[in-house]
Amino acid sequence: xxxxxxxxxxxxxxxxxxxxxxxxxxxxxxxxxxxxxxxxxxxxxxxxxxxxxxxxxxxxxxxxxxxxxxxxxxxxxxxxxxxxxxxxxxxxxxxxxxxxxxxxxxxxxxxxxxxxxxxxxxxxxxxxxxxxxxxxxxxxxxxxxxxxxxxxxxxxxxxxxxxxxxxxxxxxxxxxxxxxxxxxxxxxxxxxxxxxxxxxxxxxxxxxxxxxxxxxxxxxxxxxxxxxxxxxxxxxxxxxxxxxxxxxxxxxxxxxxxxxxxxxxxxxxxxxxxxxxxxxxxxxxxxxxxxxxxxxxxxxxxxxxxxxxxxxxxxxxxxxxxxxxxxxxxxxxxxxxxxx
Amino acid sequence: xxxxxxxxxxxxxxxxxxxxxxxxxxxxxxxxxxxxxxxxxxxxxxxxxxxxxxxxxxxxxxxxxxxxxxxxxxxxxxxxxxxxxxxxxxxxxxxxxxxxxxxxxxxxxxxxxxxxxxxxxxxxxxxxxxxxxxxxxxxxxxxxxxxxxxxxxxxxxxxxxxxxxxxxxxxxxxxxxxxxxxxxxxxxxxxxxxxxxxxxxxxxxxxxxxxxxxxxxxxxxxxxxxxxxxxxxxxxxxxxxxxxxxxxxxxxxxxxxxxxxxxxxxxxxxxxxxxxxxxxxxxxxxxxxxxxxxxxxxxxxxxxxxxxxxxxxxxxxxxxxxxxxxxxxxxxxxxxxxxx
Ligand SMILES: O=P(O)(O)O[C@H]1O[C@H](CO)[C@@H](O)[C@H](O)[C@H]1O
Ligand SMILES: O=P(O)(O)O[C@H]1O[C@H](CO)[C@@H](O)[C@H](O)[C@H]1O
Numbered sequence: 064x065x066x067x068x069x070x071x072x073x074x075x076x077x078x079x080x081x082x083x084x085x086x087x088x089x090x091x092x093x094x095x096x097x098x099x100x101x102x103x104x105x106x107x108x109x110x111x112x113x114x115x116x117x118x119x120x121x122x123x124x125x126x127x128x129x130x131x132x133x134x135x136x137x138x139x140x141x142x143x144x145x146x147x148x149x150x151x152x153x154x155x156x157x158x159x160x161x162x163x164x165x166x167x168x169x170x171x172x173x174x175x176x177x178x179x180x181x182x183x184x185x186x187x188x189x190x191x192x193x194x195x196x197x198x199x200x201x202x203x204x205x206x207x208x209x210x211x212x213x214x215x216x217x218x219x220x221x222x223x224x225x226x227x228x229x230x231x232x233x234x235x236x237x238x239x240x241x242x243x244x245x246x247x248x249x250x251x252x253x254x255x256x257x258x259x260x261x262x263x264x265x266x267x268x269x270x271x272x273x274x275x276x277x278x279x280x281x282x283x284x285x286x287x288x289x290x291x292x293x294x295x296x297x298x299x300x301x302x303x304x305x306x307x308x309x310x311x312x313x314x315x316x317x318x319x320x321x322x323x324x325x326x327x328x329x330x331x332x333x334x335x336x337x338x339x340x341x342x343x344x345x346x347x348x349x350x351x352x353x354x355x356x357x358x359x360x361x362x363x364x365x366x367x368x369x370x371x372x373x374x375x376x377x378x379x380x381x382x383x384x385x386x387x388x389x390x391x392x393x394x395x396x397x398x399x400x401x402x403x
Numbered sequence: 404x405x406x407x408x409x410x411x412x413x414x415x416x417x418x419x420x421x422x423x424x425x426x427x428x429x430x431x432x433x434x435x436x437x438x439x440x441x442x443x444x445x446x447x448x449x450x451x452x453x454x455x456x457x458x459x460x461x462x463x464x465x466x467x468x469x470x471x472x473x474x475x476x477x478x479x480x481x482x483x484x485x486x487x488x489x490x491x492x493x494x495x496x497x498x499x500x501x502x503x504x505x506x507x508x509x510x511x512x513x514x515x516x517x518x519x520x521x522x523x524x525x526x527x528x529x530x531x532x533x534x535x536x537x538x539x540x541x542x543x544x545x546x547x548x549x550x551x552x553x554x555x556x557x558x559x560x561x562x563x564x565x566x567x568x569x570x571x572x573x574x575x576x577x578x579x580x581x582x583x584x585x586x587x588x589x590x591x592x593x594x595x596x597x598x599x600x601x602x603x604x605x606x607x608x609x610x611x612x613x614x615x616x617x618x619x620x621x622x623x624x625x626x627x628x629x630x631x632x633x634x635x636x637x638x639x640x641x642x643x644x645x646x647x648x649x650x651x652x653x654x655x656x657x658x659x660x661x662x663x664x665x666x667x668x669x670x671x672x673x674x675x676x677x678x679x680x681x682x683x684x685x686x687x688x689x690x691x692x693x694x695x696x697x698x699x700x701x702x703x704x705x706x707x708x709x710x711x712x713x714x715x716x717x718x719x720x721x722x723x724x725x726x727x728x729x730x731x732x733x734x735x736x737x738x739x740x741x742x743x
Pocket of ligand 1: 098375376377378379380381387557562563564565
């Protein structure tokens with residue numbers, strides 16, 4: 064049985080993957096909201112938009128023409144934050160420390176259909192996206208200058224997504240970003256001590272308790288982690304200990320696609336809107352090491368709190384102190400499960 | 404002379420206070436923006452609003468009546484995220500780890516004038532806010548259950564501020580929040596090695612270089628730290644090594660107020676709007692130790708990037724990887740200095 068104190072009193076929960084804490088204030092959900100409301104656009108989009116630079120056959124800002132692609136399409140970001148030909152330098156001037164960083168940034172269109180999102184796609188269609196992620200990860204992993212590959216999606220205007228055409232991004236670079244570095248350290252410490260995967264052991268505990276599990280099939284679990292920060296944050300975890308997405312075979316890729324379909328569809332039902340989020344896959348670095356301590360997973364960080372228009376603001380206290388949430392992971396699980 | 408590579412090529416800069424990195428992509432500022440625009444409300448507010456629960460003489464949601472205050476007014480948050488009478492418990496169930504957390508959350512009104520913000524107040528008026536911060540910090544420091552006091556302000560609807568009446572908050576608690584913990588570790592490591600303040604030594608370097616300094620008076624410096632994350636992030640630092648705000652005398656408090664006035668007024672001029680931000684003071688814990696390694700400072704994290712309506716989104720890559728910025732700290736300094 065779950066400790067009911069967790070539903071009644073302010074507390075902090077430990078994120079085993081990052082080593083950081085989240086402040087949980089269950090009683091605070093009663094607070095009335097008088098602040099900013101987000102704009103919602105529930106208008107159905109056309110399947111093709113001639114002004115969209117991601118639609119098949121259209122011309123991008125740099126003059127390149129998109130092919131008439133039929134499922135997935137990848138190209139190098141026209142305004143990449145990381146470039147692979149940029150100069151190498153270092154600054155080590157007393158307390159001013161900087162290093163050049165190179166990388167490759169790509170855009171991946173999930174479907175030629177402008178009107179869709181992952182939530183509207185079938186597992187078989189999503190599986191093609193997964194295959195493409197595998198292909199890109201593999202290719203980038205073979206590049207000696209690339210040591211980490213970050214696959215992510217920003218969905219919805221409120222998440223800074225500048226084009227509603229279904230797409231994600233892949234930013235790859237030569238060093239480990241902060242969040243990955245934290246998870247790398249926590250996992251390596253656990254693995255060298257226990258010779259088992261941190262996330263795998265956590266998953267066994269959750270599967271036994273069945274208090275934060277949203278969905279499972281033979282190979283994947285969708286759950287709200289005990290330490291979730293965002294109101295409806297979820298995580299997809301492979302049941303087997305796999306360090307990265309290349310370890311999935313085709314049948315597993317379909318089950319992973321099913322898990323993505325299930326959670327994104329439930330999200331859309333929650334507030335009756337195309338549910339905004341940033342999602343991302345954390346997996347083993349592509350530095351040539353075995354990285355046995357890594358257990359890959361995909362997380363969804365959705366900003367909405369109470370309705371299609373009221374989001375959780377991660378501001379003052381959250382920026383200067385720790386992330387803070389009002390509804391508990393356990394109540395969020397119940398709300399999402401009711402929609403499956 | 405500044406390394407010009409920093410203005411031309413992607414790189415990461417090291418935050419000496421947190422031990423984390425920020426990715427800087429100077430060339431990316433040319434990217435066109437087709438995403439969400441924020442709503443701006445440049446309408447002048449009345450000096451008194453009968454529906455505002457922070458205006459003097461008005462009744463709050465819990466039935467309490469605000470006094471007819473004349474400068475600053477403090478009360479305990481009606482929907483506090485932390486409570487001082489909540490139950491104490493611990494969860495140590497395998498990989499599920501949680502701890503109860505108690506604390507006191509207060510709201511501080513900066514002025515009875517509903518139409519104002521810190522940017523519209525004189526240094527003498529702001530000094531009264533500083534005096535109140537000192538008083539609250541001192542009182543909470545004397546409470547044995549409180550080991551850290553976080554003073555902050557969320558300004559503007561885009562920063563989750565639900566009431567435009569000029570006010571900030573003070574959340575105090577029994578343990579160190581994540582961000583404070585990181586800065587505590589970095590500062591203690593440096594101090595035990597060098598017997599000098601990390602931020603003090605950094606400040607000397609910046610004062611010599613004069614490349615990121617926005618303003619200074621006898622006791623304070625306003626600068627953009629080398630590792631700033633937000634496009635127009637700034638920091639106010641006392642020149643003398645002071646661990647917390649109680650070490651300021653009244654004359655220094657006035658100079659600190661002047662620094663706040665200068666930067667908030669410049670912010671408002673930048674995009675010709677009441678500039679949104681979260682600000683916060685990081686200072687020594689109130690755990691009864693000397694904390695000689697701490698050097699207090701105030702930071703401003705403003706979200707706007709290019710105009711009153713276009714903000715920087717810290718989403719996908721930033722959430723899963725590292726924070727990323729487009730314009731460099733050095734170009735932001737030039738833009739702000741031109742407005743002084
Ligand atoms: O307490 P307020 O102003 O209602 O709420 C605001 O500040 C808090 C502290 O940063 C945040 O947790 C909330 O998300 C935000 O909306
Ligand atoms: O690359 P996009 O989609 O134009 O931009 C979006 O995602 C990026 C990566 O998370 C962020 O840095 C930008 O702030 C955001 O607007």
